[in-house]
Amino acid sequence: MTPEQMAEGPEAGAVPPPPRPLDAIDQDILQILQADGRASIRSVAERVHVSRANAYARINRLVEDGVIRGFGARVDHERAGHSTSAYVTLKIVQNSWRTVREQLRELPGASHIALVGGDFDVLLLVHTPDNRALRELVLTRLQEIPEVLSTRTLLVFEEEDLEPNG
Numbered sequence: 001m002t003p004e005q006m007a008e009g010p011e012a013g014a015v016p017p018p019p020r021p022l023d024a025i026d027q028d029i030l031q032i033l034q035a036d037g038r039a040s041i042r043s044v045a046e047r048v049h050v051s052r053a054n055a056y057a058r059i060n061r062l063v064e065d066g067v068i069r070g071f072g073a074r075v076d077h078e079r080a081g082h083s084t085s086a087y088v089t090l091k092i093v094q095n096s097w098r099t100v101r102e103q104l105r106e107l108p109g110a111s112h113i114a115l116v117g118g119d120f121d122v123l124l125l126v127h128t129p130d131n132r133a134l135r136e137l138v139l140t141r142l143q144e145i146p147e148v149l150s151t152r153t154l155l156v157f158e159e160e161d162l163e164p165n166g
Contacts, residue, residue: 020065025050029058030067037071074161082109082127084134085156088142089120096147097121103145107137120152 022030028048032039045055062068077085092100097115104113104124112125128134138153 019067020061022067026058026062026067029055029062033059033068033071037073077111077127082129084128084130085159086126086128086134086138087154087156088124088126088138089152089154090122090124090142091149091151092121093147093149100145100147107141109133109137 025048029044032044032047041052041056041059044059045052048055050058059068077083090100100122101113101115104110104122107124107126109126109128110124111127112123114123115121116123126134126137128137134153138151142148142151
């Protein structure tokens with residue numbers, strides 16, 4: 001598998017195989033790659049005390065199994081020009097999750113989408129350049145989705161990434 005294919009993760013729409021148990025070496029590899037997604041195969045192999053071929057095969061299997069969904073950069077949204085962040089809760093029409101999810105994916109600044117149980121149906125994390133852009137997103141873009149019954153916006157004052165070396 002090429003590095004480009006590994007970066008893309010499993011093919012879109014492909015059904016991953018059932019989960020396999022991860023041993024201590026797999027767990028260590030995951031921890032290393034979460035801390036530094038740019039770590040070389042050689043570096044990973046040395047740190048977990050296996051051959052480069054073994055490390056490559058394990059990483060490849062973790063990607064193919066869907067354990068590793070991709071490789072990317074963790075972004076400081078404020079430094080990247082998106083100084084306003086908010087969680088938006090949505091109540092949606094029953095059984096419209098898939099339709100709504102596809103529309104939410106297209107929103108500028110949408111960072112995380114979750115179907116949840118409780119007082120609302122969807123939790124959406126957005127990052128926008130400012131409050132004006134957030135207002136436009138919530139009051140225009142979200143409200144024009146027919147399946148969205150109501151929204152509530154929770155402005156984020158401060159956030160911290162809890163992933164390794166976040």
